Each structure stands twice: as structure tokens, then as C-alpha cells.
Amino acid sequence: MIDYRIRPVENYTDKIGExxxxxxxxxxxxxxEISSFDQSELDYLPSQHANSIGSLLFHIASIEFVHQVISFEKRDLTxxxxxxxxxxxxxxxxxxxEITGYSLNYYLDTLSEVxxxxxxxxxxxxxxxxxxxxNWDNGVPYNNYYVWFHVMEDEMNHRGQIRALKRQLGNR
Incomplete structure (x- = not known):
């Protein structure tokens, strides 16, 4: 069941818990949104310029991974x-x-691991x-809070794309 409360989480400091x-x-x-998708739905491409639901899920995981590297390790990707x-x-x-042919469990495992x-x-x-x-390489300042806000913001943005793709699939 989805919890609709923002609150501190045990074993974290107050703000980090929130x-x-x-x-x-x-x-x-x-x-x-994706709990019942099969491989064909995950691979669905409505046009030659669209991203599949599977690729969006892998993107969500990759953004989180990159932001781990940026905020915790203070480095670029190897x-x-x-x-x-x-x-x-x-x-x-x-x-x-290339991001095609993977099962829902593959994406769930990747998201969970990250x-x-x-x-x-x-x-x-x-x-x-x-x-x-x-500071970013271009001199623009940021803080770690923003980095993790951006991870959330990116996931929600791509979830909107996933919802649009679901409507195009005609189910749900």
C-alpha cells in the first residue's frame, strides 16, 4: 500500500528521513504504474522517436546511480x-x-538494487x-539536497511519460 505521508524514517536523520x-x-x-506489464508492453514504441517504458525505467535507475556517484563519491563516471x-x-x-527484450523483473531488480x-x-x-x-564544472552552485530532489523530479517526469504510453497501449 502506498503511504501518502511525508515523515521522518527510522534510522535516518530528520531531513534525510523525510x-x-x-x-x-x-x-x-x-x-x-508498471506492476502488470509484460515484455511487449515494456518494449512498446509508438513512434521512431519515442522511448519505451523499459528504457524509461532503466533511465530512472541510471539517473539515480549517477547521482549517487556525484553526491557520495564526488566524481564523474568511469x-x-x-x-x-x-x-x-x-x-x-x-x-x-538495445534496451529491449527485458522482463519486468529485470527492470524491477535494477531499480531495487540502485x-x-x-x-x-x-x-x-x-x-x-x-x-x-x-559547483558544477560550469561554476553553477548546487547542494546535495538539490541532487536528490532532481532524482525524484526526474522519476516523476518519466512516470508521466510512462502513463502516456500506457494510454497509447489502450489498456489500464
């Missing part, structure tokens, strides 16, 4: 990480060709960490 509550709510809603996650990050024609690491890493931080400021 963030975890929001991340988990966003994920529960996403999972409820070549090996780019090889694994890069296509899902950028989506596009190559992703349309989220599990996020939750473990967040347990090691306190609320002051959320407000630590850094």
Missing part, C-alpha cells in the same frame, strides 16, 4: 560505468535498439550533508 520518505513514495507510485549506464542516461536511437544502495548511503549521512555546497 527525503527518503519522498523518494520511496515516488518509487511506490512508479511501481504501481568508462566502465558509462558503458553500463550511458545509453540509458542519454536514451535516443541507440537505446531504442535504490538499496542509495538508502544505505543515505543512512551514513546527516542533515548537514544535504546542504553541503559544490
Amino acid at each position: 527525503l527518503v520518505s519522498m523518494l520511496e513514495h515516488a518509487r511506490q507510485v512508479t511501481l504501481s 568508462l566502465e560505468e558509462i558503458k553500463k549506464w550511458g545509453m540509458a542516461l542519454s536514451l535516443g536511437s541507440k537505446a531504442r535498439q 535504490r538499496g544502495k542509495t538508502l544505505a548511503l543515505l543512512k551514513s549521512k546527516d542533515d548537514t550533508w544535504l546542504f553541503e555546497e559544490h
Whole structure:
């Protein structure tokens, strides 16, 4: 059952617990949207420029992974990480060709694995960490709170795309 309350979560500091509550709510809603999809629905492409539901799910996981690296490790992706996650990050024609044929469990496992690491890493931080400021390569400042807000924002944006694709599939 989806919890519609934002509140601190046990074993996290107050603000991080609230963030975890929001991340988990966003994920529960996403999972409820896709819970009964089969492979053909996950691979559905309504046009040559669209992204499939499966590729959007892999993108959601990849964005979270990248933001783990940015906020917890303070580094860019390695070549090996780019090889694994890069296509899902950028989506596009190559992703349309290669992110296909995977079962719902594949996407669920990927999302779960990445989220599990996020939750473990967040347990090691306190609320002051959320407000630590850094600068992007172009000099624009950001803090860790924004990084994790963006992870949530990105998932919700792509969940909207998933809902539109569901309507185009004509079911649900």
C-alpha cells in the first residue's frame, strides 16, 4: 500500500528521513504504474522517436546511480560505468535498439538494487550533508539536497511519460 505521508524514517536523520520518505513514495507510485506489464508492453514504441517504458525505467535507475556517484563519491563516471549506464542516461536511437527484450523483473531488480544502495548511503549521512555546497564544472552552485530532489523530479517526469504510453497501449 502506498503511504501518502511525508515523515521522518527510522534510522535516518530528520531531513534525510523525510527525503527518503519522498523518494520511496515516488518509487511506490512508479511501481504501481508498471506492476502488470509484460515484455511487449515494456518494449512498446509508438513512434521512431519515442522511448519505451523499459528504457524509461532503466533511465530512472541510471539517473539515480549517477547521482549517487556525484553526491557520495564526488566524481564523474568511469568508462566502465558509462558503458553500463550511458545509453540509458542519454536514451535516443541507440537505446531504442538495445534496451529491449527485458522482463519486468529485470527492470524491477535494477531499480531495487540502485535504490538499496542509495538508502544505505543515505543512512551514513546527516542533515548537514544535504546542504553541503559544490559547483558544477560550469561554476553553477548546487547542494546535495538539490541532487536528490532532481532524482525524484526526474522519476516523476518519466512516470508521466510512462502513463502516456500506457494510454497509447489502450489498456489500464
